[in-house]
Structure formats: structure tokens, C-alpha cells
Amino acid sequence: MSAYMTIGIVLGVALLGIAALVVLSPVRKDVLPFGSGWDLQEHALSRFHTRWYPMTLVFLAFDVEMLFMYPWAVVVTKMGAEAVIEMFVFLGVLVAGVVWAWREGAFRWV
Numbered sequence: 001m002s003a004y005m006t007i008g009i010v011l012g013v014a015l016l017g018i019a020a021l022v023v024l025s026p027v028r029k030d031v032l033p034f035g036s037g038w039d040l041q042e043h044a045l046s047r048f049h050t051r052w053y054p055m056t057l058v059f060l061a062f063d064v065e066m067l068f069m070y071p072w073a074v075v076v077t078k079m080g081a082e083a084v085i086e087m088f089v090f091l092g093v094l095v096a097g098v099v100w101a102w103r104e105g106a107f108r109w110v
Contacts, residue, residue, distance in 0.1 A: 054101060061094060061097060072086075
């Protein structure tokens with residue numbers, strides 16, 4: 001089988017899947033686009049409580065950590081123990097940040 005035929009089959013299956021989702025999904029006219037199909041509980045421009053912002057920053061810190069771990073996983077076999085030590089130092093800095101946030105009450109909800 002040629003490469004173009006394989007690509008055509010994959011694209012055909014993808015298009016059939018998309019068509020099935022469009023045909024079989026119910027259409028609701030009473031939901032605005034920002035609701036993602038859920039019944040709305042509040043307005044889209046409503047304000048969030050300030051306790052969400054520190055939690056969001058901690059989440060973003062660990063999300064960025066994962067961005068650094070993917071390239072590290074590629075080169076760890078070439079660099080050896082030095083790469084492992086560097087990653088544990090990096091994780092130690094992140095854990096120190098989490099301990100500081102915990103001490104400051106960033107994870108307290110009340």
C-alpha cells in the first residue's frame with residue numbers, strides 16, 4: 001500500500017468521524033457559545049474569587065515544568081547522570097515554591 005493511500009484512508013476515517021459527530025449531536029439553541037453546551041449558571045464576564053488566582057499560578061508553574069521535562073526526557077540518555085541531577089535540582093526548586101505557597105495559605109479555600 002502506498003503512503004498516499006494510507007494518508008487517504010486516515011483522512012477518510014477522520015472525515016467520517018467528524019460527519020457522524022455533526023449528524024448525531026443534538027443542536028441546542030438556548031446555550032451561548034461560551035457555555036460549551038452546559039446550562040449556564042452565571043454570566044461569562046462574572047468575576048472570580050481571588051482564591052482562584054494563586055491556585056492558577058501554581059498550576060501554571062507545574063504545567064511549565066512538564067514543558068521542560070519533555071526535552072529533558074529526550075536527552076537524558078545522552079547526558080547521563082548529569083541530566084538526572086539537574087532535573088532533581090529543578091524539581092527541588094519547584095517543590096520549594098509549593099511549600100512556600102502552602103505556608104502562605106495559597107491552598108486554603110476558606
